[in-house]
Amino acid sequence: MPETPVAAPASRTVVHHVRVEFGDCDPARIVWFPNYFRWIDAASQHFFTTCGVPPWHELEKTTGILGTPLVDTQARFVKTASYGDLLQIEARVSAWRRSSFTQSYRVLRAQPDGTGAPDLIMECEEVRIFAAHRDGDDRAIRAVPIPESIRALCT
Amino acid sequence: MPETPVAAPASRTVVHHVRVEFGDCDPARIVWFPNYFRWIDAASQHFFTTCGVPPWHELEKTTGILGTPLVDTQARFVKTASYGDLLQIEARVSAWRRSSFTQSYRVLRAQPDGTGAPDLIMECEEVRIFAAHRDGDDRAIRAVPIPESIRALCT
Amino acid sequence: MPETPVAAPASRTVVHHVRVEFGDCDPARIVWFPNYFRWIDAASQHFFTTCGVPPWHELEKTTGILGTPLVDTQARFVKTASYGDLLQIEARVSAWRRSSFTQSYRVLRAQPDGTGAPDLIMECEEVRIFAAHRDGDDRAIRAVPIPESIRALCT
Amino acid sequence: MPETPVAAPASRTVVHHVRVEFGDCDPARIVWFPNYFRWIDAASQHFFTTCGVPPWHELEKTTGILGTPLVDTQARFVKTASYGDLLQIEARVSAWRRSSFTQSYRVLRAQPDGTGAPDLIMECEEVRIFAAHRDGDDRAIRAVPIPESIRALCT
Numbered sequence: 001m002p003e004t005p006v007a008a009p010a011s012r013t014v015v016h017h018v019r020v021e022f023g024d025c026d027p028a029r030i031v032w033f034p035n036y037f038r039w040i041d042a043a044s045q046h047f048f049t050t051c052g053v054p055p056w057h058e059l060e061k062t063t064g065i066l067g068t069p070l071v072d073t074q075a076r077f078v079k080t081a082s083y084g085d086l087l088q089i090e091a092r093v094s095a096w097r098r099s100s101f102t103q104s105y106r107v108l109r110a111q112p113d114g115t116g117a118p119d120l121i122m123e124c125e126e127v128r129i130f131a132a133h134r135d136g137d138d139r140a141i142r143a144v145p146i147p148e149s150i151r152a153l154c155t
Numbered sequence: 156m157p158e159t160p161v162a163a164p165a166s167r168t169v170v171h172h173v174r175v176e177f178g179d180c181d182p183a184r185i186v187w188f189p190n191y192f193r194w195i196d197a198a199s200q201h202f203f204t205t206c207g208v209p210p211w212h213e214l215e216k217t218t219g220i221l222g223t224p225l226v227d228t229q230a231r232f233v234k235t236a237s238y239g240d241l242l243q244i245e246a247r248v249s250a251w252r253r254s255s256f257t258q259s260y261r262v263l264r265a266q267p268d269g270t271g272a273p274d275l276i277m278e279c280e281e282v283r284i285f286a287a288h289r290d291g292d293d294r295a296i297r298a299v300p301i302p303e304s305i306r307a308l309c310t
Numbered sequence: 311m312p313e314t315p316v317a318a319p320a321s322r323t324v325v326h327h328v329r330v331e332f333g334d335c336d337p338a339r340i341v342w343f344p345n346y347f348r349w350i351d352a353a354s355q356h357f358f359t360t361c362g363v364p365p366w367h368e369l370e371k372t373t374g375i376l377g378t379p380l381v382d383t384q385a386r387f388v389k390t391a392s393y394g395d396l397l398q399i400e401a402r403v404s405a406w407r408r409s410s411f412t413q414s415y416r417v418l419r420a421q422p423d424g425t426g427a428p429d430l431i432m433e434c435e436e437v438r439i440f441a442a443h444r445d446g447d448d449r450a451i452r453a454v455p456i457p458e459s460i461r462a463l464c465t
Numbered sequence: 466m467p468e469t470p471v472a473a474p475a476s477r478t479v480v481h482h483v484r485v486e487f488g489d490c491d492p493a494r495i496v497w498f499p500n501y502f503r504w505i506d507a508a509s510q511h512f513f514t515t516c517g518v519p520p521w522h523e524l525e526k527t528t529g530i531l532g533t534p535l536v537d538t539q540a541r542f543v544k545t546a547s548y549g550d551l552l553q554i555e556a557r558v559s560a561w562r563r564s565s566f567t568q569s570y571r572v573l574r575a576q577p578d579g580t581g582a583p584d585l586i587m588e589c590e591e592v593r594i595f596a597a598h599r600d601g602d603d604r605a606i607r608a609v610p611i612p613e614s615i616r617a618l619c620t
Contacts, residue, residue, distance in 0.1 A: 021352045022366065022377065026487060027211070027494040027548070028221040028286065029294045029367065033228075034196060034488065037189035042331040045393075055394050056182070056332065057339065057604060066183040067332065073188075074229045082294040083355075083492070084365050131183065139184045139237040139522060176507040177336060177521065177532065178344065182393070184337045184522065197486045200548075210549050211487065212449060212494065222487065238337070238510075239520050294367060337522070338531040338596065339604045343538075344502035351499060366492070376493040383498075384539045392604040441493070449494045449547040 011092040012155060014050045016043035020085040030080040037073075040105050040124055043089040044068065047103070051154045064132035065144060071100060072127040078120045085109050087121060096151055099143045100129045167310060169205045171198035171244040175236050185235040192228075195260050195279055198244040199223065202258070206309045219287035220299060226255060227282040233275045240264050242276060251306055254298045255284045322465060323402040324360045326353035330395040340390040347383075350415050350434055353399040354378065357413070361464045374442035375454060381410060382437040388430050395419050397431060406461055409453045410439045477620060479515045481508035481554040485546050495545040502538075505570050505589055508554040509533065512568070516619045529597035534606060536565060537592040543585045550574050552586060558619055564608045565594045 018039045026032040048068075049055060059065045081087060088108045095102040103126045108118040129143040130150070173194045181187040203223075204210060214220045236242060243263045250257040258281045263273040284298040285305070328349045336342040358378075359365060369375045391397060398418045405412040413436045418428040439453040440460070483504045491497040513533075514520060524530045546552060553573045560567040568591045573583040594608040595615070 022355050023348060023351050023491055023497045025492050027490050029492045030296060032488045033225045034189045034192035037192050038333060041189060041333050045332050070188045070232050072231050076227050077225050080296055141185060141235055177510050178342045178503060178506050180337050181333055182335050182339045187333045193488060196488050200487050338606065340606060343535045344499045344506060347499040347502050380498045380542050382541050386537050387535050390606055451495060451545055
């Protein structure tokens with residue numbers, strides 16, 4: 001990513017809530033890790049819809065944008081979670097570039113008694129792009145410049 | 156990870172094969188990225204069983220080891236894949252430490268005509284531990300020193 | 311299932327809420343059907359915990375019960391759903407037998423404007439058992455008689 | 466389904482192979498049942514591609530057909546499976562109607578020593594349609610008459 005990031009000092013944070021289900025856990029009785037990425041992807045989309053960005057299928061009609069596929073992700077798993085746990089996923093955009101952006105997440109679990117600081121379960125930092133289909137190939141994608149209107153809604 | 160890694164110069168590589176299914180793809184018609192982590196987790200386990208490490212439920216009886224949960228992961232998505240694609244996932248252990256190890260993966264797609272270099276779809280580097288349950292809590296885990304016998308089988 | 315069912319005329323209904331995510335949908339842009347079974351399994355568990363049944367890992371310590379695996383399922387898909395839709399899953403136990411029970415579900419979607427009858431998306435009827443591990447085999451299960459205390463909580 | 470089914474006496478059977486992974490299993494250490502539907506959906510598609518039906522994205526260009534969504538499913542779970550198990554899924558079309566068809570599956574597990582009859586793990590019978598998007602709504606679908614060419618390939 002050679003593009004120069006623009007700092008997002010007062011970046012807006014949107015919280016997405018997840019309840020861990022029995023089927024999200026593996027034979028070691030803890031969350032099977034690919035499920036964290038499922039939830040983070042949902043948190044990413046909720047971030048945009050909460051900020052007022054139209055859902056992708058509406059955006060596609062006016063801009064060709066299909067979604068925000070992942071270019072790069074880094075995640076650190078701090079504590080385990082198991083079924084019955086209620087998780088909060090904080091999502092924000094920590095940097096905007098011309099055609100890519102960095103989205104950052106913290107997955108937290110409130111203490112069962114509701115007091116004290118929540119546990120940090122995992123954190124994740126992603127680079128994503130806004131993507132459209134390539135001409136003539138509806139199963140390949142290309143990055144498009146990030147619309148100024150979307151950026152304005154999200155900051 | 157303050158532990159000093161031990162280089163694994165001639166590290167053994169095991170290939171895991173995956174066929175991308177319709178349901179693995181999202182409305183943009185490309186693989187929905189959490190599925191890559193599902194396949195990489197399978198490739199991780201196939202690495203160990205191919206090397207001769209017993210399945211976790213057998214290992215648990217003798218060593219208490221439940222699996223190899225993730226501590227940290229970094230992934231880079233290079234090209235998209237879609238349904239019908241046949242992927243090869245190369246897995247190896249690139250570093251061993253006292254109680255953690257680094258596992259590295261490359262996800263490749265052969266050219267449809269079978270000639271030429273395969274496409275690199277994504278690559279991933281993980282830190283994992285060997286884990287057992289904590290005393291008295293069957294939903295929490297702790298790292299255990301990596302058994303020398305396992306390390307010998309895998310290099 | 312040769313056991314004689316006991317009618318549950320005033321059966322308790324518990325509603326579980328689901329938001330359909332982008333990644334729950336396939337290239338036809340509708341929910342990929344295995345996800346309905348994921349949500350129905352969560353609705354099944356919420357039914358029991360809402361009724362006051364302890365989570366399975368607590369129940370296991372006192373009764374050996376591990377969960378309520380499926381014996382039989384029938385589902386009818388009436389309308390499609392897509393991402394952004396908010397679904398309500400009504401769950402109830404429609405029949406209790408000695409060691410199995412029937413759980414029934416309706417998946418509904420409220421009208422976007424909040425008025426009128428909700429759309430029926432799918433409905434499902436399952437036979438489940440309460441299960442414990444077989445002696446000496448922690449990967450095989452057997453049915454156990456349904457504890458009277460659980461039945462009392464759920465009706 | 467008021468349509469009169471046409472018997473398919475010598476119906477073609479295609480076998481799809483699946484290896485059960487650690488992450489496919491739940492805290493009871495058995496396959497979490499929604500995964501069976503994931504595999505059955507893959508077996509359904511492999512049936513068609515093995516019979517020579519083009520993949521859906523090619524078929525869409527010529528016929529508008531997007532896939533074969535489910536109308537109705539019935540499944541019976543006979544034995545449990547766990548990670549490391551190798552499953553064979555037999556798929557066939559057991560009845561064709563004008564705009565819907567019945568697809569039947571048996572999920573089998575070979576004996577570990579390779580001798581004797583395989584274990585029946587589950588069986589499933591589905592009604593599916595061939596579907597295209599509704600005019601002007603790319604997130605809703607409608608049934609289309611089953612092309613004679615597809616039916617000829619599959620019997």
